Structures are given as structure tokens and as C-alpha cells.
Amino acid sequence: MTDCSSPAPVKPVRRGRAGSWVVAIAAAYLAALWYIDRERNILAQLSNLNGTLALCAGLVLVSYAFRYQRWRSALSAQGLRLQGWRLGALAYLAGFAFTASPGKAGELLRIRYFGWQGVPAGATLATFIFERALDLLVITVLAIGAAHMIPAFGVLATIILGVLLILGLLACWPPLARGAHRLIEYLPGSPVRRLGHFLIAGTRALDPLLCWRLLLRSALQGGAAWLLTALAFTLLCQAMGISLPWLC
Template identity: 30%
Template sequence: MIISGLSKRKLSSIVLFFVLVLAGCLIFAQWSNRENYFSAVQTIGMTWLCLLLILSLLNYLLRIIRWQNYLRFLGANLPVTLSALIYVAGFALTMTPGKTGELYRGVFLKTYGVTYTNSTAVFVSERISDLSAILLLTLLGTFHQLHWFMIISVIIVAAIISLFLSLHTKFPLKFLGNLSRLIHLSSKTGRRWLTLLKEARRCHSPRILISATFLSLLAWSSEAFAFYLLLYKLGFSAGLLFAFSVYALATLAGAISFLPGGLGGTEAAMAGLLLMNGMPGTQAIAATVIIRLTTLWFAVFLGVIALVLGKRVLVSGTEEQGN
């Protein structure tokens, strides 16, 4: 396994090097837009900026609770503070396609006895739960924007297929067997995927599924509500349902684009939807810049801080296992 061959110091160095290089590249890439960021923040003032950040913190808190529930359901009883630290540290790797970098949380969990299979199952379950919540928020738009019906219908069909594959084992098992033979996967690799599917399915019992979906809905609603308040502050009172649906659709667009953190896809969809509904260009850009600054970039910032300041705790399990 990855951990067994690495000392605490080596693991810490590898993680920090990767994150700092990634952060440096992203900061450099965004530096050309610094004037947009500064002017956008000045538009709403520090008080409103802090309010938006608080709502983002609420989003993270609810997702941490969901994450902890998943871990406990799979038998991993980590202290809440340690679990929260690992979860927030994962935000440092959010800027990867499909947020797959957050799988690195499994490396830290492994040092505390949580298998990679379980941590990956939790990651998959989180993505499905997020998808369900975002879809529910998107559906709010159908109450006042009927021309979005076809787009939403396609998304719902895709979600139903995804949920079917994750909640039922017979079809994935048959598919996995056929795929293994087709691409000549080893039986060991096939068994690993099978185990992962089974563990992910355990996370979708009715009780945990309802709880996770509820927490996800509250979590993403907090950021969508922040978007509504931002539009209001910028003088564009289009209504709560409109703000929720635009935020949800833009988030989906970013996820579907499979770009790191949804960069480009989310911003284009959000600004485009605002412009299509009559918001002036300057305000639409300001709204897009500010909400991304207080959600995506705030999460990455907290992740890097958690990773740097909490590195000794995050990898201390390695040292304990070696003693």
C-alpha cells in the first residue's frame, strides 16, 4: 500500500510539495484577473463578504457531518476534530477534474486504520448525494422557467441512471465482469472494484440515504442562498427560486465539464444565465467572481491552511503504525 513504504516526513513532504505547486499554479493563472476580484469585492463591501463566507462555512460544516456519518456507518470511528481536519484538508485538492483529488483524504484515513475501499466508497457516495441535492435545487427553476424543462429532464435521466448503477448490484456486477474480460483486467482488480461497489451500496441504505440527502440539500442551499443575497446586494432582485436554480445549473455545468473545480464551465454558465435574464454585464461578472471567490476559492484556501498547519496530525498515524 502507499502508506506502508513512506515515513511520516516523506509523506508530509510529498503532500505539501504537491499542494503548494498546485496552489502556486492556480494563483499564477488567476493573477491576470486580480482587478476583477478586487473591484468585485469592493462592490459589496467587507460586511456582505463576511456574510457570504459564513454561509459557505455552514455548507462545509454540514458536509463534514455527512462525511462523519458515512465513516461511522462503515465502522470508522474517528474523533470529530480529526475527521473534520482530514475533510477540510481535502479541499486543498478540490481543483482537480471531478474533485478526484479529494480522494487523497483516503491516504490520511489509511494512517488511522480506514481502508482505501471504505474511503473511496464514501467519496463516491458523497458525489451521488451532492448530485441529488443539486438536482433538487435545479428543479426549483421549473416553477418559473419552463424553457429549462428539456435541460433539466436530461439531467434527471442521467441522475436516475447513476443512482440505479450505485444502488443495485446485479447490473454493475455483470457489467464489471464483461468489462474485465473486454479490457483484460486482472481478477484482483475486478475484486477490488466489486468490493468498492458493495461498500458504496452499504452507504445507500434508506436511513443513511435520507439523512445524507437532507444534509446535502441544506449544505448546497446555504451557498445558493448566499448567491441570492449577493444578487440582491448588487441590485438584481430576480427572486429566491431564480437564484437557487441558476446556482444549481451553473454548478452542474461545471461538474459536467470535468474541468478542475469546474473552472470555466461554472463561470460561463452562471454569467450566461444571468445575462439571459436581464442582468447587466458588469453586475453579472461581479456576481460570478464574488460567489466563486467565497465558495470554491475559500474552500481551497481553508484546505491549504488545514493541510499545512495540521500536517503532523494528518500523518501521525504513520508514525504510530511504525512503532
């Protein structure tokens, strides 16, 4: 059985080390960005787009508000209520610093931040899985309008729906989850097995989130968030003179 207790606060020395890593990675990212842009001069054009960038930033911030409200609703469905809106929002937004990680798994650093607010690691993991699953569904639905432009869209949609079905079965059908736990015992390496058990336990914790009212409300919030992000991207492309054929 996995340990879902709240993690202990990070020691100051480790905070300093983590800060150094963040600075180093940010510097490497900015250097790579400058190198790629050295002949295109796209970054130099941004100074002429202050109004558009401000509008795009506002739209994205509103989209984050929708996402965070969905996150709070998922925690509330698990019997967890954050003490304040601001601290929870900061913990949620901090996770986006690692959103470029594969599968956005880096956002699970929120386990640490929400742990300081009394949210068990398992609840944060379950909420993360719930959020990612709904985003997959929302993006698939929004992409239907451009399905003819996406190669093998039907195959991709089938895979996504299959993943969502497996998540739902793991959450609602205990024998399947127990079988998954037994299979994980055959994996090599205890760290891999611990991670596998932790993920299955997080999926099992989805059960209280699978009610139609919460699913519908959360899907609408996710849809609003993604539409606002798409609108911001479209406005930025238009301001930079990048034509989007589907708008013509």
C-alpha cells in the first residue's frame, strides 16, 4: 500500500539547491531560445505588440482561473477544502513552471505545495489525473472541427477514449486495480514498483470524482480555459502577420 501522507516541508538547504537548478535551466532555455531566433528576429518584434501581449496575458490568466476553480471543485469532492483561495492559487500556478515536462508530469510538484496546506499526496495525484483526463477529452472534442487536417485523427481519438475508459475502470472496478497492483510486483526495481503502486492508488482515488454533475461542470470549465488559450494564440498570430487558413 502506498504512503499518501503529506510530505514534510523541504529543508532550506534543499530549497536553495532547487532554486539554483531552476535558474540554471531557465538560463539554458533562454540561451536556446535566443540561438533559434538569431536569424528570424521574432523576439525583436514583441516590443511592438505590447497591447496584444497584455490582452493575451489577460486571457490566459482568466483561463488559469477556470482551471484552478476546477481543481478546487475536485478537491472539495474528495472532502478537502483549502483554507484560502490565494494560497491554493499560488500552489496551483507554481506547478505550471514544470508544464514543459513529458506529459506535464512535472506539475505533480504541486504535491509538495498542497501538502503544506494539508492536502494528502494521493488526493493531489487523483486531482491531477482527473484534470489531465478531462483535458484530453476536451481537446479531442475541440479538435473534431479540424479532424480533416489531422492525420489518423480517428486512431488518436480511439486511443484517447481507450485510456479514459481504462482510468474509469481502474477507479470503479476494484478487482482490476488489485490485478494491476499484482502485475506491478513483477516490474524490475523497487522505485519503479513504488511509483506504479502510487499511480494506481491515485487512479483508484478518482471514484468520488466520477459523478456526472462534477464531470460536466469540470468539462465546461476546461473547455472555457482551452478556448481562451486558443483565442490568445490566434490574436498573437494575427498581430505577428501569421495567417491561419481556417480563419479565411
